[in-house]
Amino acid sequence: MKQALFALCRQPTELAACSLLGARLVSDTPEGRVAGRIVEVEAYGGAADRGSHISRAVTERTKIMAARPGLAYVYLIYGMYHCLNVVAHADGEAGAVLVRAVEPLEGLDLMKARRGTERVRNLCNGPGKLCQAFGITKRHNGHCLTEAPLYIVPGEKPAEAEVAAAPRINIDYAGEAKDWLWRFYLKGNQYVSKK
């Protein structure tokens, strides 16, 4: 079970990204448990991917992208939101998968309270939103995602026909890499962040 996530994350980042679709993300806190199904991800690679944090420089913050597959890379964006990534890459490479959207399954009331909305579709349909709903902060940076209190249970890899590939969002600075089809989501799923 734990080996399953490690094996999934130890392959080229874009393949790991696809394979994470359908997996279950669980967060336990003193306030309760929330859980959901991953429905949208983006792959961010190593030196060759100008959209990726680590391609600019290997720094204290970004070096985790080259660390052990299966760890969480959580960072603060725009001063107020967090983004959850899963370190994933082939041996000797670097990369991480951004979890962009989740379909809420468990702990809906807690999610609603944390998010300040009653609309289920607005709870987890964005990387900052799902971190808010799941209580994910920089404290989870470096945490191993096979372990409580924040963990991922891989599911069946979705059939290729159910997966859509698209350019990644908000990386205009990434040169030619901005056109790479490294965003993946489940076709027709209503909890995806954008159509």
Next chain:
DNA sequence: CGGCTGATCGTG
């Protein structure tokens, strides 16, 4: 569309 917000990182 614009405002919010602060860690991060290159520059001096």
Next chain:
DNA sequence: ACGATCAGCCGA
């Protein structure tokens, strides 16, 4: 030390 930048979200 300083300033530019930013893999978002919200409300109008």
